[in-house]
Amino acid sequence: MKKVIITYGLIAGAIVTALMYINFSLSGEEMDFDLGEILGYLTMIISLSTIFFGIKTFRDKHNEGIVSFGKAFRIGLFITLIAACMYAIGWEVYYQTSASDFMTKYTAHYIEKLESSGASAEEIEQKAQEMKVMQEYYANPFIRFAWTIMEIFPIGLVISLVSAAILRKKEVLPAH
Template sequence: MGRIIAVYGAIAGVIVAIGMFINVSFIADYGAMGMVAGYLSMLVALIFVFVGVKRYRDVHLGGVITFWKAVGVGLGIGLVASLFYILGWELYMWRTGGTFIADYAANNIEIMRADGKSAAEIAQFSTEMEAFGKQYENPIFRMALTLTEILPVALLVSFVSAALLRKSGFMPATQPRG
C-alpha cells in the first residue's frame, strides 16, 4: 500500500505542481479565471487518486476493497500530492522573491479603482492586505494556508473514488487474454 501511495501521490504531485506553475506563469489571473484553472489542474492531477485506489484494489486485494480502506489509500495519495503542491508553491515564492501578496493586493486595488470604490474602501483593503502579508511571511502559516487549497479537493476525490471502487463490479480488473 505504501508504494502505491508514494508512486501515485508523486505522479499527482508533479502534475499539480506543473499545473500551478502554468497557471501562475501564463494565466496569471488573480480572480475567478485563475481559481478555475487552479482547481481544474488539481482535479486533473487527483485523477491519480482514483487510479491508485483502483490499482491497489485490483492488484493487491483481488478486486475487492472496503470503503474505508479505499478512503485511506486515496487520502494517502492526496496527502503526498498536497506535499508536492506545497513545495511547488514554496519554490514559486522563493523564485519570485515572495511578491505574490503584494502583486495580488496591487491587482485588486486596480480593480477596486476601476469599479469606482471609495478611497476609504481601498485604504481598508490595503491595510488588511498589509496585515495579511505580514502573516504570509511566516512559512508555517503559508504552508498551512496552501494545504487548505488542495486538501478539500483531495478529500472529495478520495471519498468519491472510495464510493465507486468499493463495488467490485465497478470497473473490474480485466484478465489477460490467452
Template sequence: MKRNIFIFGSIAGLILGLFIFVSTLLTGKSGDFPGGALAGYASMVIAFSFIYVGIRNFREKYNQGVISYGKALRVGLGIALIGSTFYVAVWLIDYYVFIPDFMEKYSAHMIAEARSSGLSPAALDQKINEINRLNAMYKNPFFVILMTYLEVLPVGVVIALITALILRRRKPRGAAIPVAG
C-alpha cells in the first residue's frame, strides 16, 4: 500500500510542482494575477485524478479486486498528502529563491482591486488592513507552509473522499451471487 501511495502521490506532486513552478514564475514576474486561481484549481483536479488511478490500482493489483471505504480513503489521503507536500516544497523554493517579492506584488494587486471595487471608506480601510496583516504574516515561513497546504490539500481530501466512495468494493467482481431458493 505504501509503495502505491508513494508512486501515485509522486506523480500528482510532479504535476502540481511543475504547474506551480511555471505559473508563479510567469505571474510573479508580470504581476498578472487574474485567472490564476481557476488554472491553479484545474491543475489540482488534474493532478489529484491520480488518487482515482492509485486507489483503483491498489484495489485491482494488490487487494484482489476488493477494497473497503476506509482503506480506499487511506490510500487516497496518502496520495493527496504526498502530492500536496510536493506542491508546498516547490512553492517554498519558488517564493524564497525566485520571487521573494511575490507577496508585496500580490498585496498591491489586491489593494488596487479593493480601491476600484467601490467599497465605502471604512470598508476599504478594513480590507487594506486585512491585506497588510496577511502580508506581514506571510513573512513567517511556518505561516507560508500552512497557507500553502490549506490552498491545495482540501482539494485532494475532497477528491479522496469521493473517489473512495466510488471505488469501494466489498466482493470481487464476478463473485457468485447467492440465489434464494
C-alpha cells in the first residue's frame, strides 16, 4: 500500500506542480487572476485523477481485486497529502523566486474588480482592509504553506470519496 501511495502521490504532485509552472510561464508578466484560478483548479483535478488510478492499482494488483471503502479512502487521502505538499513546496519556490508581489497584485485585481462591479466606496474600503490583513498573514511562510495546501486538499478529498465509492465494488472496472 505504501508503494502505491508514494508512487501515485509523487506523480500527482509532479503533474500539478509542472502544470502550475506552465500556467505561470504562459501568463507572462501580467497574470490573469480569473483565468489563472480556473486553470489552477482544472490542473488540480487533472493531477488528482491519479487518486482513482492509485486506488485501482492497489485493489487489482495488491489486494486480489477487493478494497473496502475505508481503505480506498485512506489511500486517496495519503495520495492527496503527498500531492498537496509537493504543490505547496512548488508554490513556495515560485513565490520566493518570481512572485513575492503576488498578494499585492492579487489585492489590486480584487479591488479593481469590486470597483468595476459597482460596489460602494464603503464596501470597497472594508474589503481593502480585509485584504490588507490577508497580506500580513500571507507574509508568514507557515500560514502561506498551510493556505496553499488547503487550496488543493478539498479537491483531493472529493476525488478520494468518489473514487473509494466507485472502486469498492469489484465489478467496476475489474482487472481482467
